Amino acid sequence: MPLHVPPAPAPALRTVLAALGSPTAVREARTPALRTAEGSVTAELPLPVHVLDPVTAEGVCTTRLAGWRFLIHSGGRAVAAAETRLTADGWxxxxxxxxxxxxxxxxxxxxxxxxxxxxxxxxxxxxxxxMLTLWLHGDPAADAAEGHPAAADLLVPLAPAPPGIAAHRPHRVAELLPVLTHRATPIPLLGSPA
Incomplete structure (x- = not known):
């Protein structure tokens, strides 16, 4: 079934296109594949990037929108990515x-x-x-900037994934999120032995 890729905020796309059109931004980027790309480059597949915040003392995990990522294509394949972030002045x-x-x-x-x-x-x-995962949200009409992973949503760990977590295998949020939050929860330090 086709994915419903959400539209990125227009100002975020404009900033990426302006950076792609800037010889200085491209030349100074630490992306040899982008600097040596021949022909036109395009910003495609905008994906909102949400961050899983540390688990609170009450055991609640939250997510927040951190930016939008665009795959940069040249010659029919992705050669790099561009990331945008929200500031007080906008995207x-x-x-x-x-x-x-x-x-x-x-x-x-x-x-x-x-x-x-x-x-x-x-x-x-x-x-x-x-770790980075592809989060497949079950409501394709939802506001891409909002929300928390629902139990029935899917998480697909991207490679390289942490040890013990298979990359490119879809997991229900209800199965994988507890594992991730457990691994991400800091272990309290105990006093030194006497």
Whole structure:
């Protein structure tokens, strides 16, 4: 079933397009693939990036919108990504980057297209585990900037995934989120032995 990719805020897209059109921004980026791309480059597949915040003392985990990520395509494939963030002055371009999450995101999106049911793709970052997942939200009409992973939503860990968590295997939020929050919860330090 086709994914329902949410539209990015127009100002976020404009900042990415302006950065792509800036020889200085592209030249100074730490993305050799972007600097050496031949022909036109396009910003595609905007995905909202949500961050899983640390678990509170009450055991509640929350998410917050951190930005929008665009895959940068050249020659029919993703060569880099561009990220935007929200500031007091509105959406602004943050940076270009490349690495394993670019190809892994494309692969996860292709796999998600074959799943039954409609989904809205998002990214969920778990900074304390150095982990990124494709979050397939079950309500394709939802506001992409809002929400919390619902129990029936799917999380697809992107490669590289933390040890013991299989990359590119869809997991129900109800199954994977408790594992992630448990791993991400800091262990209280005990007093030293006497």
């Amino acid at each position: 602004t371009f943050s940076h270009f980057f490349e690495g394993p999450y670019i190809a892994s995101t494309e692969l996860a999106l292709r796999q998600a297209e074959a799943l039954p049911g409609p989904y809205q793709p998002r990214l969920l970052s778990v900074p304390s585990l150095y």
